[in-house]
Amino acid sequence: MKFVAVLYPGPAEQHVDHSGLELLGSTEGALGLAKLLESEGHELVVLSDRDRALRDHLADAHVFITTPFWPTYLTADDLRRAERLELVLTAGVGSDHVDAEAAAELGITVAEVTGSNVVSVAEHAVMQLLALVRNYLPAYQQVVDGRWDIADIAARSHDIEDKTIGIVGMGQIGQRIALRLRGFDVKVLYNTRHRRGSTDEAVFGARFKHLDDLVAQSDAIVLSCPLTAETKGLFDERRLRAMRPGSWLVNIARGQIVDTDALVEVLESGHLGGYAGDVWYPQPAPPDHPWRTMPGHALTPHVSGTTLEAQQRYAAGIQDSVRRYLDGDPLQEDYVVARPT
Template structure:
């Protein structure tokens, strides 16, 4: 069997970490699979060059492993060029970079490690929300620049208590975001495809609202919904401008849910208080991506779901899935996307 994994490059420098946890999601860590697979006589190719992977290794691969953080975009044409391919596995959560419809048509299983990153992403979302509300990035930049202008920072720094936070998408991540925000004494609204029970709403401390009402009533909005035909471009210019003046938007879902150029315009003219997020399109984002230089942002390069603890979880899920595949056993049901 030939197993191909396209992972982000290993750390350029040696880092000291006292947790004892390894960086398993990089080419160097190789998801902890190398010793097992090579000892069993399988060919295991691990690389970071996505073009090389598609050009030279996909056509004769039996298993192809990718990640949401360093995704290999697999189109229908790509999949049709891989007659041996039986499994596409995402080391993490979110397989929208794979043409799942074509995969199903060709008998290729698409799977991901469900739940492996939910804690990490939820914590990241709350961190980025607080970063915006407290105007943290400009304050940090003052320290770097040797400045000390308190009034400049305080003019856009707020308490989050008593604010209204809207959460769009109340899956495993959205639920954890809500639970973590309860301690801040915020008013929480949510919108999701399937409304939760009254008991669940009481536990989360959130009330269901139709999307337009949630947008109009929220001081801050967190996007934690999947990328679908319905959510792609959901926050275009009209919806962005329907948000409250000075409101904050956090996107830990997918970059394509927010219109790239419209967001830049809305931030440049000062309608929104700021934008934070961890997701881009495409990924990795090119050096000239307009979000890098727009005002009022607190963006990160899709690292939310790949903390050292999350890496242990999604590497373990990949190891289990590969073992099951090689043994001819079914994958865990909740891992299967298509």
Template sequence: MKFVAVLYPGPTERHVDHSGLELLGSTEGALGLAKMLEAEGHELVVLSDRDRAREHLVDADAFITTPFWPTYLSADDLRGARRLRLVLTAGVGSDHVDTDTAVELGITVAEVTGSNVVSVAEHAVMQLLTLVRNYIPAYQQVVDGRWDIADIAAGSHDIEDKTVGIIGMGQIGQRIALRLKGFDVKVLYNTKHRRSTTQEAVFGARFKHLDDLVAQSDAIVLSCPLTAETKGLFDEQRLRSMRPGSWLVNIARGQIVDTDALVDVLESGHLGGYAGDVWYPQPAPADHPWRTMPGHAMTPHVSGTTLEAQQRYAAGIQDSVRRFLDGEPIQEDYVVAQPS
């Protein structure tokens, strides 16, 4: 069988890490698949060039990509892959795959559910604190050789006693809420299916309808999946309905926030800042307007690919590949879409 894995390139600089954990999510690590597949006579093609990957997709039996360096598989891409039976995402989030067409063609789409939820939740809290404490301008002063305390203090706040709204209370949203409890903030949440009273007590969060959450929150964290309902959810109208000076963190998907509207709202000074780990498209082009908009604390979708997360999602990919080779079903909670 032929397996094609499209992963982000290996590091351009030498890094020293004493944890003993391997860099598995890049092309050089290959998710730990090389020895297993090659020992059994299967072909593994590992590359970072997504255009070249489509050449190999034509005769691939399984295709592996990641949310951090995604290959967008359209209906035409899938229809041209005559042998393809499995698409795996090394991580969480398979919105880069046309799942309806995949099911129609008998292709299973799966991802490693839960593999990086801890990593993403920690990143969300970090980005929230980065905005609230005005960290990026303070760091930039150090780099630039400045020492203007007032300039930073004028936009720096305590997070204690603030109201934080979380949109999306899945595994990541729940962990964000739990991590915020120690900061003595008031947590509101909105999600498609309201949690039980017991769960709300554990998370320390109260359910609110979306418009009420937006109006009452000093900061909002987006941790909901990208769907037809959430695409463009934070358009200009909703962005401007947020409290003046409030902060927005997006560790969900870039398309949930309107690209140009966000730039306009930040340039007008209505929001206190925006931190995101997700973009559209990904990788973001060099001229993407979010790179240069004011008041941002962006990262290049690294939240879910810590060394620890890589061990988890690589193990999930290895398990799924093993099951595929043995003719066994993929772990049920990994399956995003499959033929009936």
């Protein structure tokens, strides 16, 4: 059988890390699949060139593996050309780069490693929220530039204590964000499709609000909802303008939830205090993506869910799914995004 894995390239330079954890998410680590597959006579193709993967390897692949950080966008047309394809795996969480409905119609299972990134992404969200509120990146840049202009930084630096933080999406990541914010003595509001019970709300220290009310009342908003037809463009110009003047927005969900050009406009006008997150559209973001140069941002490439610890979790999940596939066993139920209809 032929397995194709499209992963992000390995580092240009050697890095020293004393944890002993391997870089499994890159092409050089190959998710730890090489020994598993090659010892049993299967073919494993690992590459970072997504166009080449679609052009040269998709047609005869039985299993196609991609990631949210370096996604291969698989359209219905792509999937129709893959006559042998039976399984698409996402090494991580979030398979919106795959046309899951078309896959199911074509008899292809789509799965991901549910829960593998929740700790890592929640920590990243809180880090970026604090970076915005405390005006951290401009302060750091002063050090790099050899400056010492305290007033320039202090004029837009705040305590997070007593602020109201809105969380849009209260799944596993949203819940962990709320729990991590409890120690900062903030007021947490949340919105999600299915309201949590009173016991859960007490544990998370969060109160449910309808989305428009949450937007109007929050000093900062964190987006942690999945990309769906309902959430695509959810934060358009109208909703961004409805946010409190000077408030902050953090997006660790998906880039398309926020209108690209409208975000640039509200930051350039000074309506928002800043924007952070690590999700873009498309990914990787092109060099001329307008978010790269807009004012007041603290963006990172899509790295939140691929810490060394997260890589061990999603690599183990991929290995488990591959083993089950080879043995003819069903995948873990909570991993399955779409199954053949």
